[in-house]
Amino acid sequence: MNAGAGPAPSVSRRLLGLLLLPLALLLGIGVFIDYRTGSASIRAAYDRALHEMALAVAAHLHDADSDGRIDADLPPQAVAVLRADSVDAIYFVVRAADGHVISGDGDLLPAADAQHEFSDGLFRGETIRLVTHATRIGHTEVTITIAETTRKRAAAIRNILATIVLTDIVQLGGTLLLVWIGVRYGVRPLRALGEQIAQRSARDLAPLDRAQVPSEVRPLVHTLNALFETVRDNARAQQQFLADAAHQLRTPLSGIIAQLDLLARESGDNALAARLRALHEGTQRLAHTANQLLALARSERSATTHDDFHVVDLEALATDAVAQYLDRSLLARIDLGAETAPARTVGSAWLLRELLGNLVDNALTYTPPGGRVTVRSGVDGAVRFIEVEDDGPGIPLAERGRVRERFRRLPGSPGNGCGLGLAIVDEIAHAHEATFSIEDGAGGRGTRVRVEFR
Structure with missing residues (x-):
């Protein structure tokens, strides 16, 4: 593995990353459109209320003597009701065609550049929204102007903006969650394929x-x-x-x-x-x-x-190995025997036979005449094992890792070996995912080589 390589890319993270930017962009566009639509509706509602106030004031105007002099039948109680608002200040003025103030706040003027019935302006240091309504009372033209500060409008627009943003963020989070769940479910076959390969x-x-x-x-x-x-x-x-x-x-x-x-x-x-x-x-x-x-x-x-691997009887292998090397052990005056118990594992029979043959061959080579070599098989808990123990000179602790190397022989070793026996055992053990260990024999004398299968 390359030491400088970063973490493996994830399909799920990549898909979420690719979707996040477009969804965030759609969120921004949606917030903008909803804000414009919502704020326009709020302004229209408040504008209708202003226009209704202007119509209400017009209902109180009349030309009692038909002399062109307009009277405003607006008692203080009616003016108080008109101006009643706990948040915004409301102003009004009624003017004749010649600019004469009939009633209301004389310093309230329609915006100079107003081209429409509704306009924005500044009055007494505050931003206002005003409506100018022209009507005829008898034969006289009058203009009614109603103005209102914009505190309620601004608060309502802020509230709707916050609501829209919160709602869209929740929708974005929910969408990403659903996408994440869908992606995880969608890549499940890929994970199953990866696990299928990893378990092999x-x-x-x-x-x-x-x-x-x-x-x-x-x-x-x-x-x-x-x-x-x-x-x-x-x-x-x-x-x-x-x-x-x-x-x-x-x-x-x-x-x-x-x-x-x-x-x-x-x-x-x-x-x-x-x-x-x-x-x-x-x-x-x-x-x-x-x-x-x-x-x-x-x-x-x-x-x-995998075709070479089948259920192998370790006890039979141990017994066959003893029979194969019995003549050689008799000539060398070495007591070769077996202590076996039933044990089975999945492996290659000819490879395990080669493994056990090399262990017995090594033991007979290094054990002096009159010595003892024992081949064992059995089950120890969840572990199946085969082992060969001798009472020869043993292998020094410092050399037990080296003797697994190819063409490695201990100094002064007898026989004409080439130093490949334990290397072959180590290779076969790895092929079977088994554990190969070298330990002291009984009483600290000789060598006990054990191969464990799980």
Whole structure:
């Protein structure tokens, strides 16, 4: 993994990020439109009230003597009712056509540039909204002007703006929540696909199920399945090549070893016999190294697939290993035995047989004559295990990590090994996702190698 790489991008976050800006823009546009519409309705309502006041004042005007002199029948109580308002101040004036003030606030004038019946202005230091209503009383033209400060209007517009913004924000939050829920539900098949891949082991190359995969992701799944098939075919080809190579190497090498052994025995020349025996030992080392290298290559996880893994009887493997090496242990005067209990795991039978063979081979190689080697299998809680214990010289604690390395041998080690035995065991254990440990034997003597399967 790249150390400088940031967190993996999220489809959910990306979709929410792409939707947030357009939704916020729509929110702003909606607030603006609602504000303009709401404020226009409020102004229209207040303007109608002003106009009704002007009509009410006009109803109290009359020309009693028909002489053109207009009388305003506005008693103080009527004027008080007209001006009654707990928030705004209300002013009015009634003028004749010649500008004569008939009644009201004489300093109230319509806006000089007013082109309409309603206009805005400034009166006594405050912003006002006024209406100018022209009418005829008898044969006389009069103008009625009603003005009102704009405190109620401003407060109402602020309230409607706050209500609109709050409502739209709640709607935006609800929309984003629904989008988030929808996105999470929509990407659930992707999460299921990711979990399906994550739960697989490195050797499981079976095709992914496309039944529940969305159509947008099916090309990706198809590509992955094609890749799995290619890797699976390569692993099988590698297995076949290694099997063929092992057969092609073992057969001629075995023949050469047998012929050299026969020549050394039949040779009457001691010098020639010594050379033939040296050549025989060298060829045996070559055959052993070739076999170990092939076993190491076959044990790598890239060379195994899920098809190679089945239920394996560990007890049977332990018993077979003891039987296979019994003759060698008798010749070396080593007590080789088994302490087994029923145990099963999922794995590759031939790989586990190779693993156990290398452990027994190592134990017999390092255990002196008269020693003891024990092969065990069983179940310890939820763990199935196989182990090989000997009472040989043991492996120093500082070397237990190094002996897992390829071509690593302890100084002064007996035999003609190539240092691949425990490396093969480690590789096979990793292929089975098992734990491989090296510990002291009973009483602190020798070595106990244990492989645990979960």
